[in-house]
Amino acid sequence: MPMQLASTEITSRTAAIVQEMKGLEGPLLPILHGIQEEFGHVPQDALPVIAEALNISRAEVHGVVTFYHDYRSHPAGRHVLKVCQAEACQSMGSDAVAAKLKQLLGIGFHETTRDGSVTLEPVYCLGLCACAPAAMLDGQVIGRLDDEKLDEIVAEVRS
Amino acid sequence: MIPRIYIPGDSGALALGAEKVAKAIAKELAERGVEAKIVRNGSRGAYFLEPMVEVATANGRVAYGPVKPADVKGLFDCGFLTGGHHKRWLGAPDKIPFLARQTRLTFARCGINDPLSLDAYKSLGGLKGLQNAVAMAPADIVRQVTESGLRGRGGAGFPTGIKWKTVLDTTADRKYIVCNADEGDSATFADRMIMEGDPFVLIEGMAIAGIATGATKGFVYIRSEYPHAVAVMKKAVEIARMSGVLGVNVLGSPNAFDMEIRVGAGAYVCGEETSLLNSLEGKRGVVRAKPPLPAIQGLFGKPTVINNVISLASVPIIMDRGAAFYRDFGMGRSRGTIPIQIAGNVKNAGLFEAGFGMTLGEIVDDIGGGTATGRPVKAVQVGGPLGAYFPRALFDTPFDYEAFAARDGLIGHAGITVFDDTADMLKQARFAMEFCAIESCGKCTPCRIGSTRGVETIDRIARGIEPEKNIALVTDLCQTMKFGSLCALGGFTPYPVMSALNHFREDFKPAPVAEAAE
Numbered sequence: 001m002p003m004q005l006a007s008t009e010i011t012s013r014t015a016a017i018v019q020e021m022k023g024l025e026g027p028l029l030p031i032l033h034g035i036q037e038e039f040g041h042v043p044q045d046a047l048p049v050i051a052e053a054l055n056i057s058r059a060e061v062h063g064v065v066t067f068y069h070d071y072r073s074h075p076a077g078r079h080v081l082k083v084c085q086a087e088a089c090q091s092m093g094s095d096a097v098a099a100k101l102k103q104l105l106g107i108g109f110h111e112t113t114r115d116g117s118v119t120l121e122p123v124y125c126l127g128l129c130a131c132a133p134a135a136m137l138d139g140q141v142i143g144r145l146d147d148e149k150l151d152e153i154v155a156e157v158r159s
Numbered sequence: 160m161i162p163r164i165y166i167p168g169d170s171g172a173l174a175l176g177a178e179k180v181a182k183a184i185a186k187e188l189a190e191r192g193v194e195a196k197i198v199r200n201g202s203r204g205a206y207f208l209e210p211m212v213e214v215a216t217a218n219g220r221v222a223y224g225p226v227k228p229a230d231v232k233g234l235f236d237c238g239f240l241t242g243g244h245h246k247r248w249l250g251a252p253d254k255i256p257f258l259a260r261q262t263r264l265t266f267a268r269c270g271i272n273d274p275l276s277l278d279a280y281k282s283l284g285g286l287k288g289l290q291n292a293v294a295m296a297p298a299d300i301v302r303q304v305t306e307s308g309l310r311g312r313g314g315a316g317f318p319t320g321i322k323w324k325t326v327l328d329t330t331a332d333r334k335y336i337v338c339n340a341d342e343g344d345s346a347t348f349a350d351r352m353i354m355e356g357d358p359f360v361l362i363e364g365m366a367i368a369g370i371a372t373g374a375t376k377g378f379v380y381i382r383s384e385y386p387h388a389v390a391v392m393k394k395a396v397e398i399a400r401m402s403g404v405l406g407v408n409v410l411g412s413p414n415a416f417d418m419e420i421r422v423g424a425g426a427y428v429c430g431e432e433t434s435l436l437n438s439l440e441g442k443r444g445v446v447r448a449k450p451p452l453p454a455i456q457g458l459f460g461k462p463t464v465i466n467n468v469i470s471l472a473s474v475p476i477i478m479d480r481g482a483a484f485y486r487d488f489g490m491g492r493s494r495g496t497i498p499i500q501i502a503g504n505v506k507n508a509g510l511f512e513a514g515f516g517m518t519l520g521e522i523v524d525d526i527g528g529g530t531a532t533g534r535p536v537k538a539v540q541v542g543g544p545l546g547a548y549f550p551r552a553l554f555d556t557p558f559d560y561e562a563f564a565a566r567d568g569l570i571g572h573a574g575i576t577v578f579d580d581t582a583d584m585l586k587q588a589r590f591a592m593e594f595c596a597i598e599s600c601g602k603c604t605p606c607r608i609g610s611t612r613g614v615e616t617i618d619r620i621a622r623g624i625e626p627e628k629n630i631a632l633v634t635d636l637c638q639t640m641k642f643g644s645l646c647a648l649g650g651f652t653p654y655p656v657m658s659a660l661n662h663f664r665e666d667f668k669p670a671p672v673a674e675a676a677e
Contacts, residue, residue: 013620025376025459028441029424054441066194067443067600068424070383087540088576090590091503092531124427124544124594125343129353129502129574130206130509131174139386143174 007045013038014046018053026052028064032071041072056094077112078118079157082136085122088129097133098122104154118157162195162240165213167270168462169202169355170235170387171348176212176227177427179629182214184233190373195240195544201356203270204510205257213252216242222252239353249284257507257526262488264496266349266512267354267475275394277402280359288402293412300371303325304474306482308494312349312429313339313467314571314647316560319474325454326372329462336416337439337458337465340381340388341423341430346574348501349510350369350468352555354381354388357472359404362418364471366409367478368464369416377418378458380435382429383425393422407448414658427598431646434600445600446646449466467572469498488514493559502528503576513558520554523577540587540661542571545651546583547658567658569651582595584663585648589617591655595648606649612636613656623669630660630667 017034019026028050035046042065051058065071083098102108105120112119128134129141137153166181181197190197202209211224212234221242223234230247230529238243249255263269272279280286292300305320326334338361342350347482353361381389396418407415411569426444429435433447436458457463473495477485486494494516499522500510506528523529523539530536538548547568549556556566563570578587592613598608613636620629637653644650660667 021396024419026421026439026441028420029438030425033422051674054231063443067445068426070425085588086546086594087514087587088346088503089580090587091576091582119192123384124598125345127342128174129346129500131171131209131505131568132508134174136384137606141170141387143171144435158655 005039005043006052010039010043010045011049014049015053018050022053028061032065034067035101036071038076040157044073077116079118079138080121081118081153082121082123082126084128084132086125086129087127088125089133092132094133097150100147100150101154104150105157121146163198163215164195164240165198165200165215167202167272168199168274168387169352170213170385171206171352172202173387175206175209175225180210180226180230180231183228186362187231187235189233192242193235198273200272201270201274201378203252203258204266204644205255205507206411206509207501207507208255208257209248211249211252212239213439214242214387214660216240220252222249222255223247224249230449257509257511260526260655261512262487262496262514263512264476264488264537265360265469266353266357266498267476268360269353274356274358274391275398277359277398277404279596280357284337284479285359285411285475285607287296288475289366290364291412291478292370293410293414295373297327297373300367300478300531303370303482304477307485308482308492309470309473309476309477310483310491310493311467312469312473312497312572314569316570319466321468322454322620325452326374326462326464329455331462333376333459333461333561334372335458335461335463336368336372336374336377336418337436337463337642338365338377338379338468338471339430339432339435339465340379340385340468341435342385342468342572343382343427343430344545344574346540346576347500347543347572348497348502348574349500349572351385351388352510353468354385355391358392359399360472360475361392361468362395362399362404364474365418366405366416367474368466368471370409370414372462372464374462374464375417376414378415378421378439379418380421380423380429380439382423383467389420389422395416395674396420406603425599427594428600428646428648434646435467436463446600448645451491469572484645490514490516490557491559491561492510493561497570497573499558500572500574500609501577502574504532504579505531505577506531507539515557515559517558519549519556519558520551522558522575522580523554524666527575527577529552530577532579532581534581536577537580537582538578538584538587538659540572540576540578540655542569542654543574544591545569545654546571546574547554547649547654548587549658552662567654567661569654570644584659584666585617586619588656588659589614589621591652591659592617595652599648603643603649606645606652609636609640610652613640613652620667626667626669633660651653
């Protein structure tokens with residue numbers, strides 16, 4: 001995907017998504033999910049298009065986009081690694097897991113490596129609490145993280 | 160008969176390598192020229208044995224687990240397709256002690272078959288509850304659910320039948336059934352397991368709720384952290400629609416009911432019912448003040464039943480076997496069964512469905528087998544991030560809504576996180592406040608500001624700055640949050656904080672200087 005999309009292209013692709021989902025009851029979240037899937041984030045240029053189609057203010061759309069943790073204002077790295085930091089994973093050493101990943105990748109939470117290969121994020125529960133500590137790499141679930149698995153993850157995102 | 164091999168496709172099993180095992184088995188079958196059918200079932204919930212592979216033999220199912228890809232060749236060599244002995248051999252799955260000791264009502268079918276096979280669902284008693292319901296008057300369905308004693312399994316424990324009655328008695332041109340599948344509490348995975356392992360039971364429960372209350376449209380709001388559950392539920396809804404379970408004539412009756420799967424966007428607070436409704440409407444997931452109750456003015460201002468996944472998934476068996484059958488399990492005012500999720504630092508981690516009334520000690524020590532690390536249990540948090548930390552001294556507490564409330568705790572969604580003696584309870588108390596600050600919707604001050612001030616004050620205690628004064632301040636702050644917050648996020652964050660303070664006061668003593676610097 002090119003780094004910079006022309007705003008006209010964003011507008012037209014957004015309009016297509018909005019058109020497809022406008023008929024749903026409460027369409028805004030499905031539309032935003034669709035836009036994030038399309039662009040990898042929710043571009044500013046998409047907001048007026050949505051606002052106009054749904055007959056709500058641009059501020060309202062902005063308010064919704066910024067309320068939810070999932071919607072990104074900028075594209076993520078090629079891989080997204082979410083590491084669970086909730087209690088069940090804490091009890092199995094998720095603090096150490098996070099520290100090791102930060103060290104291996106050279107970034108903190110909510111950051112992307114300079115080469116754009118991976119974005120590291122905390123997540124509060126993946127429902128893998130009986131297989132703690134757990135993580136999700138691009139939607140793929142990984143449980144009982146240990147040093148070996150962490151090295152594998154890092155090798156995969158670097159390749 | 161072609162042998163059948165069952166390999167779970169449940170995300171917990173996948174997280175432990177089930178996909179690699181499935182590939183290894185498929186490869187081995189091809190190399191040996193053996194014909195067999197691989198079925199991807201859900202999980203039975205014994206995660207300490209996952210990936211658990213089962214084989215259907217002439218003498219019934221035989222289980223093996225936990226199976227690693229490296230075990231696969233050996234399994235074939237030992238003749239596992241006919242139940243041959245191997246170091247991973249577990250015998251008949253329903254005889255495995257962890258599973259044999261359970262009372263499976265809601266999870267009766269979970270993990271046995273392909274979750275998307277409606278025929279398999281029907282072969283194990285599925286749709287019987289809905290068949291009974293379509294022949295009944297709405298008020299009679301509501302009465303049966305009320306008499307079963309079923310209470311909301313999401314955490315609040317409100318009687319399901321009474322909620323339904325309010326919706327039934329409210330006149331409107333349109334009503335909704337909303338299933339809260341925003342299972343955000345750490346240590347809970349029951350909703351995920353049922354959606355991935357037996358999705359039709361939830362669809363059946365929602366259709367019954369629709370018929371009982373006059374609602375024709377249902378939504379399942381699933382958190383975005385559960386992509387596998389979303390995928391299974393979407394397919395299951397399509398299958399149900401094609402087979403006439405959903406649609407304008409539910410099971411050929413004059414009742415119409417259809418449903419949609421919606422995905423959340425990573426906000427914990429949307430597990431709170433009014434915030435979830437706002438989110439479904441496409442708004443910020445901000446909590447609404449009650450009244451009006453959602454049962455009277457819910458989704459889009461219409462009367463709405465909003466129930467947790469497990470509450471709705473427990474309805475089919477009540478409609479199939481009767482209110483008395485369900486009510487006979489349990490204790491006190493907690494009737495029926497509860498899927499207890501044993502998680503964290505515990506040897507036998509997994510889902511254990513049982514009648515209410517087991518003690519916390521039985522669950523943690525006996526069923527759970529103590530910690531995974533082998534160290535002593537220090538604390539268990541019951542009910543997710545808003546639940547209290549219980550010390551060993553309170554392990555005689557029976558699993559019952561009222562008994563937990565009497566000890567300043569809550570059952571919540573019945574998740575239990577076990578911590579060993581390396582846990583630092585001040586750190587856990589701080590995390591509770593921090594989590595509340597991250598996830599607060601911002602509508603009410605005690606939650607929005609209180610949580611941030613809570614983190615700061617606990618940090619001062621950790622640094623040894625006027626500890627007594629600051630402990631008194633945290634206690635006072637907790638009182639304000641408990642009684643001044645609009646919803647359970649701000650209102651219940653004091654449970655983990657105060658329980659950590661009250662039961663583990665030694666962890667709040669000033670730390671030695673070297674540690675305080677970190």
